[in-house]
Amino acid sequence: MNPYHLIGTFVLDRLSKSLIQNLFWKTNHPIRGSIVYCDLVFGYAEHSGVYVGGGRIIHRNGKGLIEAVSIRQFLADTTAISIYVSCDSYGNSTGSESTAQIAEAMLGMQTDYSLFNKNCHQFCSYCLSGDPLSNTFTLTQLKRDSCTHIQASQWRVWDLMHRHKG
Secondary structure (H helix, E strand, O other): OOHHHHHHHHHHHHHHHHHHHHHHOEEOOOOOOOEEEEEOOOOOOEEEEEEEEOOEEEEEOOOOEEEEEEHHHHHOOOOOOOOEEEEOOOOOEOOOHHHHHHHHHHOOOEOOOOOOOOOHHHHHHHHHHOOOOOOOOOHHHHHHHHHHHHOOOEEEEEOHHHOOOO
16 A cells, blocks of 8 residues: 555544544633643644643643743644643543642753653653652553543543633
């Protein structure tokens, strides 16, 4: 089979899935302590952070710095058109105050960065669990941790047209 056809089919599948989610699987806003993520490279990689209110997301950037960024900055340099929010089985945003507080306490810290150790998913897992030795480094593992700690059983697209100020 033609490799260009496979790539085109994959990208088309990703775009159609994203379109459906953007139309029907939405949440109005995350709450303080929600885990959020976006696609980086057409779904080949993802980036995650902790929503702390006021349109700010705390994440570990690609240089290892824990920083607070705006929604626009969180999406910058990605292929993402959506931010996904941790939600319960009813589609309501989930999060916890302790997750937000841990993220805020880490602001400004500089660490080594590694795709397989100290990445954005590991940072979010630490904020959820309080375990600095978390070995979570994939989005799949982070989703499992989110289910355990904040009962996130689904992920919905943040309806940025109805952005919450809280």
